[in-house]
Amino acid sequence: MASAKPNPSRSSASQSGDPEPPRLSRAQAEKELVRLQRELVIMQEYVRAKGLRVVVIFEGRDAAGKGGVIKRIAERTNPRACRVVALPAPTEREKTQWYFQRYVEHLPAAGEIVLFDRSWYNRAGVERVMGFCTEAEYEEFMRSCPEFERMLVRSGIKLIKYWFSISDAEQERRFQARARDPMRRWKLSPMDLESRARWVAYSRAKDEMFRYTDIKAAPWYVVEADDKRRARLNCIAHLLSLIDYQDLTPPPIELPPRADDAYVRPPIDEQTFVPRVY
16 A cells, blocks of 8 residues: 655745745644654665665755755664765875765665765865866766766666755854854864855856756756755655655564573672763
8 A cells, every 4th residue: 555645746935936934833843754754764665675776965055954854864764774975075095086986885785775965966066166176077077977877877776866955144044053052063164164155156066067967867856945844844755755655564563472581690789880870
Protein backbone atom coordinates (compact mmCIF):
# COMPACT_ATOMS: atom_id res chain seq x y z
CA MET A 1 0.00 0.00 0.00
CA ALA A 2 1.41 3.40 -0.96
CA SER A 3 2.31 5.75 1.86
CA ALA A 4 0.47 9.06 2.25
CA LYS A 5 3.11 11.37 0.80
CA PRO A 6 3.26 15.12 1.41
CA ASN A 7 1.96 17.34 -1.39
CA PRO A 8 4.51 20.05 -2.24
CA SER A 9 2.56 21.38 -5.23
CA ARG A 10 1.37 24.54 -3.48
CA SER A 11 3.60 27.46 -4.46
CA SER A 12 5.13 29.54 -1.71
CA ALA A 13 3.61 32.94 -1.03
CA SER A 14 6.50 34.92 -2.42
CA GLN A 15 6.44 32.90 -5.63
CA SER A 16 2.70 33.31 -6.13
CA GLY A 17 2.59 37.00 -5.22
CA ASP A 18 0.27 36.39 -2.25
CA PRO A 19 1.03 37.89 1.17
CA GLU A 20 3.53 35.99 3.27
CA PRO A 21 1.77 33.35 5.41
CA PRO A 22 1.92 33.74 9.21
CA ARG A 23 5.01 32.32 10.83
CA LEU A 24 4.68 28.70 11.91
CA SER A 25 4.79 28.19 15.64
CA ARG A 26 7.43 25.88 17.03
CA ALA A 27 4.72 23.37 18.01
CA GLN A 28 3.19 23.39 14.50
CA ALA A 29 6.58 22.98 12.85
CA GLU A 30 7.65 20.16 15.17
CA LYS A 31 4.41 18.27 14.64
CA GLU A 32 4.74 18.42 10.86
CA LEU A 33 8.44 17.62 11.03
CA VAL A 34 7.76 14.41 12.94
CA ARG A 35 5.22 13.38 10.29
CA LEU A 36 7.69 14.07 7.50
CA GLN A 37 10.48 12.25 9.32
CA ARG A 38 8.25 9.19 9.59
CA GLU A 39 7.81 9.37 5.81
CA LEU A 40 11.59 9.64 5.40
CA VAL A 41 12.02 6.39 7.33
CA ILE A 42 9.42 4.72 5.10
CA MET A 43 11.10 6.09 1.98
CA GLN A 44 14.52 4.99 3.19
CA GLU A 45 13.24 1.44 3.69
CA TYR A 46 11.90 1.42 0.13
CA VAL A 47 15.24 2.67 -1.22
CA ARG A 48 17.02 -0.09 0.68
CA ALA A 49 14.60 -2.83 -0.39
CA LYS A 50 14.65 -1.84 -4.08
CA GLY A 51 18.39 -1.16 -4.25
CA LEU A 52 17.97 2.45 -5.35
CA ARG A 53 20.85 4.93 -5.31
CA VAL A 54 20.00 8.50 -4.31
CA VAL A 55 22.25 11.56 -4.18
CA VAL A 56 20.95 14.83 -2.72
CA ILE A 57 23.09 17.96 -3.04
CA PHE A 58 22.60 20.94 -0.73
CA GLU A 59 24.10 24.25 -1.83
CA GLY A 60 23.38 27.89 -1.10
CA ARG A 61 24.44 30.99 0.75
CA ASP A 62 26.27 30.76 4.06
CA ALA A 63 23.78 30.65 6.97
CA ALA A 64 20.94 29.75 4.59
CA GLY A 65 19.99 26.68 6.64
CA LYS A 66 21.45 23.78 4.64
CA GLY A 67 22.91 22.15 7.72
CA GLY A 68 19.61 22.41 9.56
CA VAL A 69 17.60 20.54 6.96
CA ILE A 70 20.33 17.91 6.51
CA LYS A 71 20.29 17.35 10.28
CA ARG A 72 16.52 16.86 10.27
CA ILE A 73 16.65 14.43 7.35
CA ALA A 74 19.40 12.33 8.92
CA GLU A 75 18.03 12.59 12.48
CA ARG A 76 15.73 9.54 12.38
CA THR A 77 17.00 7.67 9.34
CA ASN A 78 19.42 4.75 9.49
CA PRO A 79 22.99 6.15 9.24
CA ARG A 80 24.07 2.98 7.44
CA ALA A 81 21.61 3.71 4.65
CA CYS A 82 21.43 7.51 4.73
CA ARG A 83 24.78 9.21 5.28
CA VAL A 84 26.01 12.78 5.19
CA VAL A 85 29.12 13.76 3.25
CA ALA A 86 30.74 17.09 4.16
CA LEU A 87 34.25 17.10 2.75
CA PRO A 88 36.99 19.41 4.07
CA ALA A 89 39.28 21.42 1.83
CA PRO A 90 41.19 19.16 -0.60
CA THR A 91 44.63 17.91 0.38
CA GLU A 92 47.68 18.66 -1.74
CA ARG A 93 47.35 15.20 -3.30
CA GLU A 94 43.64 15.65 -4.02
CA LYS A 95 44.37 18.95 -5.73
CA THR A 96 46.30 17.02 -8.40
CA GLN A 97 43.46 14.54 -9.05
CA TRP A 98 40.63 14.79 -11.55
CA TYR A 99 38.37 17.37 -9.93
CA PHE A 100 35.37 15.05 -9.41
CA GLN A 101 37.48 12.14 -8.17
CA ARG A 102 37.19 12.73 -4.42
CA TYR A 103 33.42 13.06 -4.71
CA VAL A 104 32.99 9.90 -6.77
CA GLU A 105 34.25 7.66 -3.95
CA HIS A 106 31.36 8.87 -1.76
CA LEU A 107 28.60 8.06 -4.26
CA PRO A 108 26.00 5.56 -3.02
CA ALA A 109 25.88 1.83 -3.55
CA ALA A 110 22.55 0.02 -3.94
CA GLY A 111 20.09 0.87 -1.18
CA GLU A 112 21.90 4.03 -0.04
CA ILE A 113 21.07 7.74 0.17
CA VAL A 114 23.94 10.24 0.27
CA LEU A 115 23.40 13.83 1.41
CA PHE A 116 26.16 16.17 0.19
CA ASP A 117 26.59 19.16 2.50
CA ARG A 118 28.17 21.19 -0.29
CA SER A 119 29.58 19.27 -3.22
CA TRP A 120 31.52 19.55 -6.46
CA TYR A 121 29.78 22.92 -6.89
CA ASN A 122 32.44 24.43 -4.63
CA ARG A 123 34.33 25.13 -7.85
CA ALA A 124 31.49 27.23 -9.25
CA GLY A 125 30.98 29.06 -5.96
CA VAL A 126 33.60 29.65 -3.31
CA GLU A 127 36.57 28.64 -5.49
CA ARG A 128 35.42 30.94 -8.27
CA VAL A 129 34.69 33.93 -6.03
CA MET A 130 37.74 33.55 -3.78
CA GLY A 131 40.16 32.84 -6.60
CA PHE A 132 41.02 29.31 -5.42
CA CYS A 133 40.87 27.98 -8.98
CA THR A 134 42.18 29.28 -12.28
CA GLU A 135 39.95 30.61 -15.04
CA ALA A 136 40.78 27.54 -17.12
CA GLU A 137 39.80 25.20 -14.24
CA TYR A 138 36.52 27.07 -13.79
CA GLU A 139 35.66 26.94 -17.48
CA GLU A 140 36.48 23.23 -17.64
CA PHE A 141 34.19 22.61 -14.67
CA MET A 142 31.32 24.40 -16.38
CA ARG A 143 31.82 22.29 -19.50
CA SER A 144 32.26 18.95 -17.76
CA CYS A 145 29.80 19.23 -14.83
CA PRO A 146 26.60 18.79 -16.91
CA GLU A 147 28.13 15.77 -18.65
CA PHE A 148 29.30 14.32 -15.34
CA GLU A 149 25.81 14.63 -13.91
CA ARG A 150 24.16 13.17 -17.01
CA MET A 151 26.53 10.23 -16.66
CA LEU A 152 25.46 9.73 -13.03
CA VAL A 153 21.80 9.80 -14.02
CA ARG A 154 22.36 7.37 -16.90
CA SER A 155 24.06 5.00 -14.46
CA GLY A 156 20.82 4.85 -12.46
CA ILE A 157 21.56 7.36 -9.70
CA LYS A 158 18.71 9.63 -8.66
CA LEU A 159 20.39 13.05 -8.49
CA ILE A 160 18.56 15.85 -6.66
CA LYS A 161 20.00 19.36 -6.28
CA TYR A 162 18.78 22.03 -3.84
CA TRP A 163 19.83 25.67 -3.68
CA PHE A 164 18.92 27.48 -0.45
CA SER A 165 18.13 31.09 -1.22
CA ILE A 166 18.34 33.71 1.51
CA SER A 167 18.03 37.49 1.42
CA ASP A 168 20.88 39.82 2.24
CA ALA A 169 19.04 41.16 5.29
CA GLU A 170 18.25 37.70 6.71
CA GLN A 171 21.81 36.47 6.21
CA GLU A 172 23.09 39.54 8.05
CA ARG A 173 20.65 38.91 10.91
CA ARG A 174 21.84 35.28 11.25
CA PHE A 175 25.50 36.28 11.08
CA GLN A 176 24.95 38.84 13.84
CA ALA A 177 23.12 36.25 15.97
CA ARG A 178 26.00 33.80 15.58
CA ALA A 179 28.56 36.46 16.42
CA ARG A 180 26.74 37.23 19.70
CA ASP A 181 26.22 33.60 20.72
CA PRO A 182 29.41 31.88 22.01
CA MET A 183 27.80 28.47 21.42
CA ARG A 184 27.28 29.21 17.72
CA ARG A 185 30.24 31.47 17.03
CA TRP A 186 32.22 28.51 15.67
CA LYS A 187 29.83 28.52 12.69
CA LEU A 188 31.34 31.79 11.47
CA SER A 189 34.41 30.71 9.52
CA PRO A 190 36.78 33.13 7.77
CA MET A 191 35.12 32.08 4.49
CA ASP A 192 31.71 33.03 5.88
CA LEU A 193 32.95 36.47 6.86
CA GLU A 194 34.53 36.95 3.45
CA SER A 195 31.33 35.88 1.68
CA ARG A 196 29.50 38.60 3.62
CA ALA A 197 31.67 41.17 1.90
CA ARG A 198 31.26 39.58 -1.54
CA TRP A 199 27.48 39.26 -1.80
CA VAL A 200 27.29 40.52 -5.37
CA ALA A 201 30.16 38.31 -6.55
CA TYR A 202 28.45 35.24 -5.09
CA SER A 203 25.16 36.25 -6.72
CA ARG A 204 26.87 36.53 -10.08
CA ALA A 205 28.60 33.16 -9.60
CA LYS A 206 25.32 31.47 -8.64
CA ASP A 207 23.48 32.85 -11.67
CA GLU A 208 26.26 31.72 -14.01
CA MET A 209 26.31 28.29 -12.37
CA PHE A 210 22.56 27.89 -12.91
CA ARG A 211 22.90 28.95 -16.53
CA TYR A 212 25.23 26.02 -17.25
CA THR A 213 24.09 23.34 -14.80
CA ASP A 214 20.32 23.70 -14.47
CA ILE A 215 19.81 20.80 -16.86
CA LYS A 216 16.77 18.66 -17.60
CA ALA A 217 18.44 15.48 -16.33
CA ALA A 218 19.32 17.14 -13.00
CA PRO A 219 17.54 20.47 -12.46
CA TRP A 220 18.13 22.85 -9.58
CA TYR A 221 15.34 23.24 -7.03
CA VAL A 222 15.39 26.56 -5.17
CA VAL A 223 14.34 26.56 -1.51
CA GLU A 224 13.25 29.93 -0.15
CA ALA A 225 15.07 29.92 3.17
CA ASP A 226 14.36 33.21 4.95
CA ASP A 227 11.85 31.30 7.10
CA LYS A 228 13.88 28.39 8.50
CA ARG A 229 10.94 26.31 9.68
CA ARG A 230 9.05 26.49 6.42
CA ALA A 231 12.26 25.93 4.42
CA ARG A 232 12.98 22.69 6.26
CA LEU A 233 9.45 21.37 5.86
CA ASN A 234 9.17 22.43 2.21
CA CYS A 235 12.48 20.85 1.29
CA ILE A 236 11.76 17.53 3.01
CA ALA A 237 8.24 17.37 1.53
CA HIS A 238 9.63 18.04 -1.94
CA LEU A 239 12.37 15.44 -1.54
CA LEU A 240 9.77 12.84 -0.58
CA SER A 241 7.67 13.76 -3.63
CA LEU A 242 10.58 12.99 -5.97
CA ILE A 243 10.95 9.37 -4.84
CA ASP A 244 8.12 7.10 -6.01
CA TYR A 245 8.17 4.97 -2.88
CA GLN A 246 5.74 2.61 -1.18
CA ASP A 247 5.39 1.62 2.46
CA LEU A 248 7.50 -1.51 2.86
CA THR A 249 7.92 -1.15 6.61
CA PRO A 250 8.54 -4.61 8.08
CA PRO A 251 6.01 -5.96 10.60
CA PRO A 252 6.56 -5.33 14.32
CA ILE A 253 9.38 -7.37 15.82
CA GLU A 254 8.53 -9.94 18.46
CA LEU A 255 11.36 -10.05 20.96
CA PRO A 256 12.38 -13.54 22.09
CA PRO A 257 12.21 -14.30 25.84
CA ARG A 258 15.38 -13.64 27.79
CA ALA A 259 17.34 -16.64 29.00
CA ASP A 260 16.94 -17.24 32.72
CA ASP A 261 20.43 -18.55 33.48
CA ALA A 262 21.70 -18.93 37.02
CA TYR A 263 24.41 -16.28 37.08
CA VAL A 264 25.71 -14.35 40.09
CA ARG A 265 27.09 -10.96 39.14
CA PRO A 266 30.12 -9.45 40.92
CA PRO A 267 29.53 -6.99 43.78
CA ILE A 268 28.34 -3.61 42.56
CA ASP A 269 30.90 -1.75 44.70
CA GLU A 270 33.69 -3.15 42.51
CA GLN A 271 32.60 -0.83 39.69
CA THR A 272 33.47 2.82 39.23
CA PHE A 273 30.42 4.99 38.58
CA VAL A 274 30.06 8.43 37.07
CA PRO A 275 29.34 10.93 39.89
CA ARG A 276 25.69 12.00 40.24
CA VAL A 277 26.13 15.67 39.47
CA TYR A 278 22.49 16.05 38.39
